[in-house]
Amino acid sequence: MKANGKWVLSIRTNDGEFVARYSEQGLCGLDFPTAPGAEARSPEPPREIPAQVREWRKLTAAALKRVLNGEMPGALPPLDLTSGTEFQRRVWELLCAIGPGQTSTYGEIAHRLGRPGAMRAVGGACGANPVPVLVPCHRVLAANRKIGGFSGGAAWKEKLLAREGVLLPTLSARGTKSGD
């Protein structure tokens, strides 16, 4: 269906139905599945959707499934991140350089941007990321190696990281071992 000048299409995965939004320039938004059963979204007649958008959705679906499996996303559709500010886009660009299984921290991103004190602003930029999962904001942890926050829900962040083999310090397992 089309809304607000953008195409809104659902993408079914083993983890639920994501919702992708496309502008004339590419993928401009991706939402996590809301209600597990509330996917009563009727598929739009294929011919009403531009071939270009259908192709983008195909790429999005493939990439999304791979990341959900802890793999590299592979080919991505063009991303329309024009909704963000310069600062935010710089942050998102750096996020894309973090591969599966790798993690960074808000402070490190800030430092790499030449704004050592902007770690909190980086957190804000991550939260404003319109295309989670594909723009891996979930791979950014707090300095103390803790999970940190996540707009889409901490559970998703943990799940995505777990799929990539990133194990965070168990919240209950503190100091049971001397090393780490």
Place this chain on the structure above:
DNA sequence: TCAACCTGGTAGG
């Protein structure tokens, strides 16, 4: 100008 953030570092228990 002000308050809200997916922070970080310090201080104290």
Place this chain on the structure above:
DNA sequence: CCTACCAGGTTGA
């Protein structure tokens, strides 16, 4: 290890 508290950059109202 855990809570409390404050400084800090950027954004949107």
